[in-house]
Amino acid sequence: MVKIAVIGAGSLAWSATLVRDLCLTPSLGGSTITFMDIDEERLNLIYAFAKRYASETNANLFFEKTLDRRTAIKDSDVVINTAMAGGHSYYEEMRKVSEKHGYYRGINSVEWNMVSDYHTIWGYYQFKLALGVARDIEDLSPEAWLLQLANPVFELTTLISRETKVKVIGLCHGHLGYIEIASTIGLDVRDIDFEAIGFNHVIWLTRFRYRGEDAYPIIDDWIKNNAEEYWKIWCEEQVNPFNIQMSPAAVDMYKVYGLFPVGDTVRGGTWKYHWNLETKRRWYGSLAGPDSETGWEVYLNMLKYNFDTIASAVNNPAPLTTILPPQLSLESVIPIIDSIINNKEGVYQVNVLNKGVISGLPDDVTVEIPAKVDGKGVHRARVERLPKRIVNYVLRPRMMRMEWALEAFLEGGRDILFEWIIVDTRTKSTEQVNQAIDALLSIPANQEMKKHFR
Ligand code: NAD
Numbered sequence: 001m002v003k004i005a006v007i008g009a010g011s012l013a014w015s016a017t018l019v020r021d022l023c024l025t026p027s028l029g030g031s032t033i034t035f036m037d038i039d040e041e042r043l044n045l046i047y048a049f050a051k052r053y054a055s056e057t058n059a060n061l062f063f064e065k066t067l068d069r070r071t072a073i074k075d076s077d078v079v080i081n082t083a084m085a086g087g088h089s090y091y092e093e094m095r096k097v098s099e100k101h102g103y104y105r106g107i108n109s110v111e112w113n114m115v116s117d118y119h120t121i122w123g124y125y126q127f128k129l130a131l132g133v134a135r136d137i138e139d140l141s142p143e144a145w146l147l148q149l150a151n152p153v154f155e156l157t158t159l160i161s162r163e164t165k166v167k168v169i170g171l172c173h174g175h176l177g178y179i180e181i182a183s184t185i186g187l188d189v190r191d192i193d194f195e196a197i198g199f200n201h202v203i204w205l206t207r208f209r210y211r212g213e214d215a216y217p218i219i220d221d222w223i224k225n226n227a228e229e230y231w232k233i234w235c236e237e238q239v240n241p242f243n244i245q246m247s248p249a250a251v252d253m254y255k256v257y258g259l260f261p262v263g264d265t266v267r268g269g270t271w272k273y274h275w276n277l278e279t280k281r282r283w284y285g286s287l288a289g290p291d292s293e294t295g296w297e298v299y300l301n302m303l304k305y306n307f308d309t310i311a312s313a314v315n316n317p318a319p320l321t322t323i324l325p326p327q328l329s330l331e332s333v334i335p336i337i338d339s340i341i342n343n344k345e346g347v348y349q350v351n352v353l354n355k356g357v358i359s360g361l362p363d364d365v366t367v368e369i370p371a372k373v374d375g376k377g378v379h380r381a382r383v384e385r386l387p388k389r390i391v392n393y394v395l396r397p398r399m400m401r402m403e404w405a406l407e408a409f410l411e412g413g414r415d416i417l418f419e420w421i422i423v424d425t426r427t428k429s430t431e432q433v434n435q436a437i438d439a440l441l442s443i444p445a446n447q448e449m450k451k452h453f454r
Contacts, residue, residue, distance in 0.1 A: 001030060001031070001032060002028065002030065002031040002032070002077050002078075002341055003031070003032045003034060003075055003076045003077055003078075004022075004028075004031055004032070004033050004034070004076065004077065004078045004079075004080065004337065005033075005034045005036060005072040005073050005076040005078070005079045005080070006018065006033065006034070006035050006036065006072075006079075006080045006082065007036050007037075007069060007072060007073070007079060007080065007081045007082065007083050007133050008036075008037060008081060008082040008083025008084060008150060009035035009036055009037045009042070009043060009046050009065075009082070010037040010039050010041075010042025010043055010045070010046055011082035011083070011084070011149075011150075012303040012304075012306060012307050013082070013303065014082045014149060015035075015046045015049075015082070016046075016049065016306070016310055016324055017329050017331055018080065018331075018333060018334065019033075019046070019049060019050045019053050019054075020053065020324055020326065020327075020328075020329065021328055021329055021331060021333065021334035021335075022059070022061060022334055023053055023054050023057040023059035023061065023326070024057065024059075024326055024327075024328050025328075025334050025335075025338055026059075026060075027338055027342050027344075028061075028334070028337065028338055028341065028342075029059065029060035029061065030060055030061075031061055031062070031341075032061075032062040032063070032064060033050065033061055033062070033063050033064070034063075034064040034065070034066060034071075034072045034076070035047055035050070035063065035064070035065045035066070035072070036065070036066050036067070036068070036069055036071075036072035036073075037067070037083075038067060040067060043065050043067065044065070045310065045311055045314060046065075047063055047065040048314045049310055049313075049314050049320065050063045051063055052314065052320050053320050053321070053324070056319055056320055056321050056326075057321065057326050069132075069133065069136060070136055070140060073133070073136045073137055073140050073141055073144070074140040074141060075140070075141055076137070076140075076141045076144045077141075077143075077144055077145070077341060078144060078145045078146075078147065078337050078340065078341070079133065079137055079141070079144050079145070079146050079147070080147045080149060080333065081130060081133050081146065081147070081148050081149060081150050082149045082150050083129055083130075083133070083150055084117070084126065084150055084151075085125035085126045085128070085129045086125055086126075086445065088117065088300055088303075090125075090445055091106075091116075091117065091119060091122075093443060093445070094106055094108070094122050094440060094443070095108075095116075097436075097439045097440050097443060098436060098440065100439065101432060101435055101436035101439060102426055102427075102428065102432055102436070103421075103424070103426050103436060104274075104275075104276060104426065105274070105291065105292075106122070107121060107122065107420070107421055107424070107436060107440070108120055108121055108122045108123075109274070109291070110401055110424065111268075111269070111270045111271065111397060111398075111401075112201075112202055112268045112269065112270075112394060112397060112398040112401070113152075113201065113268055113398065113401065114267055114268055114269070114273075114274050114291045115151070115201060115264060115267050115268070115290075115291055116290065116291045116296045116299075117151055118151045118152045118201065119151065119152060120152050120155055120401060120402070120404075120405035121401075121404065121405050121408055121417065121420050122440065123152065123155070123405065123409070124408075124409060124448075124449045124452060124453075125448075125449065126150070126151075126152075126156075127155070127156065127159060127405075127406075127409040128409070130148065130150065130156045130159070130160065131159060131160065131163060131164070133146070134146060134160040134163075134164045134166045134168065135164065137164075137166050138164050138165055138166055142165070142166075144166075144167075145167050145168075145169065145337075145340055145377075146160065146166050146167065146168040146169070147168075147169055147171055147333060147336065147337070148160065148168055148169065148170045148171065148351075149170075149171055149172075149333065152200075152405075153170035153171070153172050153200040153201075153351050153366075154170070154199050154200040154201065154202075154351065154366055154368075154398075154402055155402050155405050155406060156170065157169075157170035157200075157351045157352070157366040158353070158364075158365055158366040158402060158406065159406055159409070161352070161353050161364070161366065162364060163410075167377060168352075169336070169350050169351065169352060169373075169378060170200060170350070170351030170352070170366060170368075171332060171333055171336070171349075171350065171351065172200050172201070172263075172264070172349075172351065172368070173263075173330065173331055173332075174200070174201060174203065174262065174263025174264040174265070175196045175203060175262055175263055175349040175368070176263065176330055177196075177245045177262040177263035177264075177265075177266070178192065178194045178196060178205065178208070178262055180245040180246065181205070181208075181219070181245060181246065181260065181262070182210075182215075184222070184230070184245070184246045185218055185219060185222040185226075186218075186222075187210050187215065187218065191210055191211045192208070192209070192210055192215070193207065193208075193209040193210075193212075194207055194208050194209070195207035195370060195383060195384055196262040196263075196349070196368075197358060197367065197368060197369050197370075197383050197384070197386065198265070198358075198367070198368060198386065198390070198394075198395055199365075199366070199367060199368060199395060199398055199399070199402075200264075200351050200366070200368045201263075201264040201265060201267070201268060202265050202268060202394060202395060202398050203261075203262045203263065203265055203368050204257070204259040204260070204261060204262065204265065204386060204390055205259050205260040205261075205262050206259060206383065206384035206385070206386060207384050208260070216260075219254075219260060223251055223254075227246075227248075227251060230246065231247075231248060231285075234246075234247075234285060235285045235286055236286075238285045238286050238287050239287075240287075240298075241284070241285075241287040241288070241289055241290045241292075241294070241295030241296075241298050241299065242290050242295075242299075243285075244266050244267070244284050244285065244289055244290075245262075245263070245266060247266060247283060247284050247285060247289075248282070248283050248284075249266055249269060249273045249283035249284055249289075250266045252273075252283070253265070253266065253269055257387070257389050257390050257393075257394060258387040258389055258390065259386070259387060259390060267289060267290060267291055271425055274291075277292055277293065277294070280292045280295075309323060310323075332348045332349065335348070336348050336350075336373055339373045339374055339375075340373060340374070340375060340377070341375075342375070343374050343375030343376075344374065345372055345373070345374040346372070346373055346374075347370055347371070347372055347373075348370065348371065348373050349368065349369070349370055350368070350369065350370075350371050350373065350378055351366050351367070351368045352366060352367070352369070352371065352378050352380070353365065353366055353367075354366070354367040355380060357369055357380045357381075357382075357383055358383060358386065359385065360386070360388075360391040360392075360395075361391065361395060361396075361399070362399075365399055365402070369383055370383070404416065404419075404420055408420070408453075412452040412453055412454070413453065413454070414437065414453050414454065416453075417437050417453055418433055418434075418437065421433045421436060421437070437453075441453060
């Protein structure tokens with residue numbers, strides 16, 4: 001019997017979608033899904049939701065819940081990790097303290113990673129949690145696949161691949177941004193052939209073909225003739241801060257780096273797009289993009305709203321399928337599990353060690369690429385070439401930050417934190433760096449982290 005463990009099962013961003021997709025995948029029928037979380041209230045909620053959703057959709061699944069990670073992982077075939085150590089409130093506190101010392105959006109926000117819950121240098125607890133999950137798999141279910149959904153996918157997939165023997169795949173839905181590109185410029189998405197590669201949250205449209213022809217000229221034409229008009233309406237009507245795939249920032253990145261940025265890539269870039277709220281508004285519209293004080297608040301409120309909606313639906317006799325209709329999502333998590341468990345070949349966007357696929361990057365760094373997945377695992381294939389400008393001025397600097405964050409976690413010591421901040425464009429003095437480090441490490445929740453960085 002197949003066992004799928006979900007660690008951090010109370011995840012606001014993931015759980016309901018995972019349950020729905022599982023219930024709508026009959027080839028995984030008969031599986032046992034074991035939910036694990038340290039928050040008992042959330043655990044009970046997702047368990048109740050899953051049981052009812054499965055019964056409403058006649059899914060043949062068995063559900064278990066536990067507060068013990070090792071019990072969940074033992075004898076699993078697949079482990080999904082969506083756990084976020086400390087939760088959003090912990091990181092908002094880290095951000096507030098950083099900002100008091102002159103680091104807008106936190107010391108964690110740097111060039112090519114401005115995403116507000118993609119925690120790298122200050123992610124000590126998150127790295128420890130993810131590596132702990134992988135170590136438990138080595139110990140209790142060494143043949144299991146680990147699907148790493150919790151961020152930072154780039155750092156954590158690289159860390160786990162290097163430090164353990166676990167078969168890990170990092171997953172993200174950012175590449176689906178190609179759908180928005182196609183539909184905005186008036187193309188039928190079903191006739192698109194695309195490829196977007198690089199690092200997680202830093203992927204570039206290396207192939208974009210429409211009905212067999214290169215469709216980049218259609219993007220160029222849209223920029224020349226339609227973009228200004230689109231931006232006028234887009235800016236006035238903005239309600240979703242994530243609606244930035246065709247923003248002025250995306251077009252500017254295309255002009256500077258030579259390929260169109262896809263999905264969360266648009267949220268990154270250099271400080272050119274991020275100095276302050278006003279700058280962010282200029283590039284990302286009236287809500288200033290998701291990674292601003294205004295945009296992130298909208299996102300956190302939306303997560304809370306989704307959670308409250310599920311909580312009240314579970315306590316209400318009306319069918320759950322009325323709030324979450326029984327339709328497969330576009331997420332690849334459950335289809336990948338189906339491919340692995342039932343040996344059904346499929347092509348997916350995955351994060352795995354490079355091993356020579358993208359030239360100009362080391363083998364032991366995780367890249368995001370399309371690859372075939374089946375019962376034997378991930379099969380890397382050839383990809384298009386990235387321009388030198390993207391490899392040298394985008395991916396290599398981003399890779400350097402990843403190495404830095406991994407070293408900070410694995411080796412500790414204050415020097416490494418100091419080095420991270422002293423090269424930050426926002427730093428004005430050595431004193432400022434030291435005061436920011438002291439303040440961050442003095443947060444009560446950071447007692448253990450303080451010892452690590454002594
Ligand atoms: P959340 O705080 O709502 O959920 C995280 C869950 O982890 C909570 O239920 C929490 O109790 C649990 N948790 C915390 N510590 C734990 C531990 N030690 N063991 C087990 N469970 C623990 O956060 P969220 O908004 O749902 O985001 C979860 C993660 O998913 C984040 O890392 C976020 O960045 C990531 N994310 C990834 C993608 C993607 O495409 N890969 C998309 C959205 C969010």
